[in-house]
Amino acid sequence: MDSFPKLLLVDDEEPFRNTLAKRLKETGYEVAEAGSGLDALETLSEGAIDVVVLDIQMPGMSGLETLSEIRGRHIGTEVIMLTGHGDVSSAVEGMRLGAYDYLMKPCEYEYLVVKIQEAFKVKKERDERLRKAEERSLLDRMEKQIRF
Amino acid sequence: MLRQRLQQTQKRLTRTIILSSAIPAFLVAAGALFFALAGAEHEYRRVASEEIQFHAEAYAREVQSRLQSALSTLDAFDTIHDSQNFDSIDSFFAKTKTAHGWIEGMAVVDENGTNIFSSGSPAELPEEALSSGFVSEGRQRSIVMTGVHTPANGPAHFFIVAKTAGTGQAVYLSANAVEFSSTLDKVRFGRTGEVFLVNRSGVLQTRSVMHGGILDVTDEQLILEQPEAGIIRTREWKGTHMWYAVTPITANPDWILVAQRDEREILQAHETWIKRFAVFGIVGLALLAASVALSARRTSRIQTRIEEERTLLADHQLQVQKLDAISQLGVGIAHEVNNPLAIIGEEAGWMQDILKRDALQDVPGSNELRDSLRQITTQIGRCREITLKLLSFGGKSDGIIRDVDINALVSDTITLRRREASKKNIEIEEKPATHLPVVHTEPTLLRQLLLNLINNSMDAMPEGGRITISTREAEQGGVVLTIRDTGFGIPEENMHRLFEPFFTTKPPGKGAGLGLSMCHGILQRIGGEIFVTSKPGQGTCFTVELPLTPRPKTTPIG
Numbered sequence: 283m284d285s286f287p288k289l290l291l292v293d294d295e296e297p298f299r300n301t302l303a304k305r306l307k308e309t310g311y312e313v314a315e316a317g318s319g320l321d322a323l324e325t326l327s328e329g330a331i332d333v334v335v336l337d338i339q340m341p342g343m344s345g346l347e348t349l350s351e352i353r354g355r356h357i358g359t360e361v362i363m364l365t366g367h368g369d370v371s372s373a374v375e376g377m378r379l380g381a382y383d384y385l386m387k388p389c390e391y392e393y394l395v396v397k398i399q400e401a402f403k404v405k406k407e408r409d410e411r412l413r414k415a416e417e418r419s420l421l422d423r424m425e426k427q428i429r430f
Numbered sequence: 431m432l433r434q435r436l437q438q439t440q441k442r443l444t445r446t447i448i449l450s451s452a453i454p455a456f457l458v459a460a461g462a463l464f465f466a467l468a469g470a471e472h473e474y475r476r477v478a479s480e481e482i483q484f485h486a487e488a489y490a491r492e493v494q495s496r497l498q499s500a501l502s503t504l505d506a507f508d509t510i511h512d513s514q515n516f517d518s519i520d521s522f523f524a525k526t527k528t529a530h531g532w533i534e535g536m537a538v539v540d541e542n543g544t545n546i547f548s549s550g551s552p553a554e555l556p557e558e559a560l561s562s563g564f565v566s567e568g569r570q571r572s573i574v575m576t577g578v579h580t581p582a583n584g585p586a587h588f589f590i591v592a593k594t595a596g597t598g599q600a601v602y603l604s605a606n607a608v609e610f611s612s613t614l615d616k617v618r619f620g621r622t623g624e625v626f627l628v629n630r631s632g633v634l635q636t637r638s639v640m641h642g643g644i645l646d647v648t649d650e651q652l653i654l655e656q657p658e659a660g661i662i663r664t665r666e667w668k669g670t671h672m673w674y675a676v677t678p679i680t681a682n683p684d685w686i687l688v689a690q691r692d693e694r695e696i697l698q699a700h701e702t703w704i705k706r707f708a709v710f711g712i713v714g715l716a717l718l719a720a721s722v723a724l725s726a727r728r729t730s731r732i733q734t735r736i737e738e739e740r741t742l743l744a745d746h747q748l749q750v751q752k753l754d755a756i757s758q759l760g761v762g763i764a765h766e767v768n769n770p771l772a773i774i775g776e777e778a779g780w781m782q783d784i785l786k787r788d789a790l791q792d793v794p795g796s797n798e799l800r801d802s803l804r805q806i807t808t809q810i811g812r813c814r815e816i817t818l819k820l821l822s823f824g825g826k827s828d829g830i831i832r833d834v835d836i837n838a839l840v841s842d843t844i845t846l847r848r849r850e851a852s853k854k855n856i857e858i859e860e861k862p863a864t865h866l867p868v869v870h871t872e873p874t875l876l877r878q879l880l881l882n883l884i885n886n887s888m889d890a891m892p893e894g895g896r897i898t899i900s901t902r903e904a905e906q907g908g909v910v911l912t913i914r915d916t917g918f919g920i921p922e923e924n925m926h927r928l929f930e931p932f933f934t935t936k937p938p939g940k941g942a943g944l945g946l947s948m949c950h951g952i953l954q955r956i957g958g959e960i961f962v963t964s965k966p967g968q969g970t971c972f973t974v975e976l977p978l979t980p981r982p983k984t985t986p987i988g
Contacts, residue, residue: 295769301776308783371874374842383849388772388814391779 287332287402290314292322292348293364294340302335305391311398319343319351326356333401335394337387338365338372346375353380358409360401364389440733444726452722459718463711467704474700478691479662481619482675486689487659489617489625490677496610497590497681500530500603501573504592507536507601516547523549532609534587538601552604553587560591560600575682578607578635578644586644588635607644611636622692628652629684640667640690652676652688664693764817771817775810778803820944831980834873836901836909837862843880844899847888855894858884863902869909870979871956879952882945883913883972889936890917890970904975908958911974919966928962949974956980 289311293299296317303313314331316322320343322334334352338345349361363376363384373384382401385394503526507519523536527550535552539545543560559576573592580586586607593600614636617625627635632653634646641648651665659677666672674690782803790796837860844858851858880899887897895916904910920928924935929950953960957977964970 295773298769298773298776301773301780305776305780305783308780371877374846374877377845386814386818387768388775388810390811391776 286310288312290331290334292316293337319348334361349379360405362397440730447726478696482689486675486677490687520549532606533603534606535604559589577629620695622695625689627685760820764820768817778806833868843877847884857896859898861900875952879949882949887915908977914971916969919970920964
C-alpha cells in the first residue's frame, strides 16, 4: 500500500484550491480537485479517494451536507474539514457527522499535511482490519464448506 | 427637561389614581352612609310607632276585659238579686271583690235613690247617674257606665249602673277610679311612654305623668270626634312634641285610651345612633382618603424606581449593542480578509516549495527570497490568529436558546480539544456533577466560552499539565462551571485588566488578547458571571456562574 493517500480537495475558491493542490502534488500526493459538493461526490464515485479535504462554507451544497453524503456513500473515506467560520458549532456538527478533524482556514500547510497523514493512517488501519475480518470470514466459510 | 416631564407624568398618574379610585369610592361610601342613615331613621320611626300602637291596643284590650268582667258580674248578680237572698248577694260580692280590687262596693237602690241593700262600701250614686240608670223604661235591662266623679269627700269614683227589669230597682257597682288607674299607671315604655284614659271632653279618667291627676283637663287636641285606632298622630303640648295613638273603649263609649311618647326620646336614640354612625363613616372616609393618598405616593415612588431601572437597563442595552456592533464589524472584516489571506498563504507556500527544487538551490538571491517568504508566512500566521479570534469574538450566535445539558456540552467541547491537548502533554479531566439542572441558554455561545477558557489554560501550560473541568449546582439555582489548570498562573497586577480587550501578556503575534474579553462579552449576552482566582506558579481557576434562564435578551435597534 502506498504511503501517500489519494486526496480530493473540495473548495469553491479556485486560486486557493489550485495553489494548495499544486503544493500537495509537489509534496507527493495525488490530488483531485472539485469546485463544489456535487463535483466532489461525482469524483468520489469515479475512483478510490483516501482523504477528502472539505471546505465547509460553499455555495450550493454546503460542506456539512456534502460531508453527510460522503459518510453515507463512502464509508472508507476520511474527511478533514476546513472552515473559514469562527463558528465552532458547525465544526462540532461536522465532528458529530463523522469528520476526522477540522482546521481553521487559513491553516498552516505543515499542519494540514500532518492531519492528512494521521487521517490516512486511521483509514489504513481500518482497511487492514476490514481486510483481515474479510479474510477470516472467508476462511470460516471455506472451513464450513470443507466440513460439509 | 426629561426630569420635568417625568415629574409631570407622575403628577398626572397621582391625579388619575385619586380621580379614578378615590372619587367613586367616596361617592359609594357617602351614598351608602346616606341610605343607611335614611333607612335607620325610617326603621326607628317604624319601631317607635309600632311600640306606641302596640301599647294602645294591648291596654285597651286590658281595660276592656276588666270592664267587661265587671259587667258580667253585674249580669250574674241580676239573677241572684231576684231571689231577694241578701246573704248570698253578700258572699257573691265578696268573691267579686277579690277578683276586682278596684270595685269598692255594690248597692241596690230604688227609683228615689233610697238604699235598699248594700255590700262593701259603695259611694253614693250621684243624681244624674241614678236618673240615667232609669232612663230606659220597660222590661229591657240597660247598663250605664258613668265617667269619673269626685264627691265632696273621698276619692274619685265611677259607677256601673244596671236597672233591674220590672222591679223598679237598680243595682250599681261603685269603682274606685284611683285603684282602677293604678294598673295603667304602672305601664311605662321608655322614659316618657305612658298609657291613660280620657273621656270625649279630654278629661283624664286615669292618672297621667304628662298631664296630671284624675279629672285634670288635657289639651283639646285629644278631644276627638271619631277616635280612629291604628293611626299614629303627633301633637304639641306645652312645647313638647308627642307621638300618640288612641283606641276607643267599647264598654264605655265615652272613654278613649291614649298611648303616647315624647318625640324627643324617640329621636334621641336615633340621633345617638346617627352620631355613632357618622363618626364611623367619617373615620372610614378618612382612612379611605389616607389609603388613596398613600397608594398614590407609593405608585409614584414605584414609578420613579421603574424609570431609574429603565434608564439603567437602557445603558446596559447600549453597551451590549455597542459590543454587538463592534463584534459584527470585526466578524465582517475577519471574514472578508480570511479568504484572501488563505490564498496569499498558499501562494507564498507554493513559492517556498518551488525554491526547494534542486535547480533553484543556488540561484543568487534565492536565500533572500526564502527569508522574505518565511517572513510573509509568519505574518500571515499572525493575521490568521487575529482573524480567528475576531471571528470567535463575534460569537456568530445563532440566537437560538435551548435547554442545555451542561455536562454534555462540556464533554462535547472537550472532544474538540482533546487531541490537541494530548499532543501538548495536557490531560483534560471531566468532573461532571450528577443531577445537574438543565440550563436554558445559547449553546453556541457557551461552547465558545468554554473553548476559550480551555485554550487559555492550555496556553498557560507549555510544559504540559492537567485541566480539570467540573460542574456543580449553584446554591441559588443555576450551574457553576469551574476550569482549573496547573499552569503558571496570573500575576496579581494583571488580575484587574484580565477582561480588557487586547490585553495580553503573550509575545506579539502569539495572542490578540481577545479571549477573555470575549468570554466576558458572551456572559453579558447569556447572563452569568465569571470569576478568577490564581496563584502564580500553581495554576488558575476560572469560575463561571450560569443562571438557569438567560437574561432578557436585548433587541438590537432596527
